[in-house]
Amino acid sequence: MDGALWMYALLVLTSAPPYLPNSALIASAGVMVHAGELSLPLVLLTVAFGALVGDALIYLAGRTGRPRVVRWLSRSPRRQAALAWTGERMHAHGLPFVVGVRFLPSGRVIGGLTAALVDFPVRRYLLGMGVAQTVWASYSVALGYWGAAVLEGPLASVIVACGISLAVAGVARLVSGAGSRDAVAPTP
Template identity: 35%
Template sequence: MLDLAGSLMGSPWLYLVLFLCAVLDGVLPLLPSEGILLLSGAFAAAGRPNVVLVALVAAFGASVGDHICYLIGRRLGPPALRRLRPGTKRHTVARWLSELLDRRGGVIVIIGRFLPGLRSITTLTAGVTAYPWRAFALFDAIGALMWGISGTCLGYFAGTAFQDSPAQGLVVALVLVAVVITINEIARRAQCRHLRSSSGRDDSSDVRE
């Protein structure tokens, strides 16, 4: 298994795989791209792949995926918003997200990059609500670069700590992958509960009014 993983990580095709995973994760969060990013960083501690290229390719792929999702929301969102009836839960949620982006758009775009499942919702909502593209591009680039660097460094330090024992380093990297994915899933569920509770409070206030 170690030899197979090593041959994959030492191949130039790894950068293409990493790029495509980051792009797809930004549009269809079926499998968090943190896994391959952490493993790439861990193997980079041994010299292959290049640690700088891993971080930059991952960040670029993440930003491309986010922009695709933003453009989908920008193109298809406004007609869908117009069809939402005021007073419905969907209309309330859309209004809440729009107001949140207006108040703290940059912070939301950056934080959303670190929450699988919610990162696509954040970028899609930014497009739907016509959040300014220049501001989105700036903050998304910051978030994507932070995500690429942090994930690569986390894997790299794990690989460095066990450089004399590659098998243990691989195990540690895999454990890190599982931990990061679990934390992200917990954060995603907590955010979803917060979103539902916020929309519920808004609905109740609309009824009182």
């Protein structure tokens, strides 16, 4: 297990940034857990912790760079609509919305920046994102783990897990594209 410390470090480093594609790495960690090379609780904790650190940094960026973030979000009607939509729902639905926004395309960034801009309490935001990141880490690692159990081979497992991740991301992108066109349509 000592030789796998590099994998835990890599999982933290790739889970923190919001737009760094790391699905294959996380699925590979699930395969390694199945093979007994990594610890399941430690992988889940590492991935969720890394993502939560990234969420805290996004929130902090929104708080400390408020004028710049507002200018950036105001540059396009689509961003303005996303900010307004997210802020309204965050105040109306609270913690359940904070958890759910993580699973929308660009939800980590828009959710974190919005939470900071609309003064959503940082503790409640981080609690919601902690729950969301734990769920995300669990199903992401499970793809590789169960793939390895079913396919009995690490390479095939990683390929299947990556394929499933790409399919889910593709469907989410299609759904968000259709919904975002409606969200920014001018009102008569």
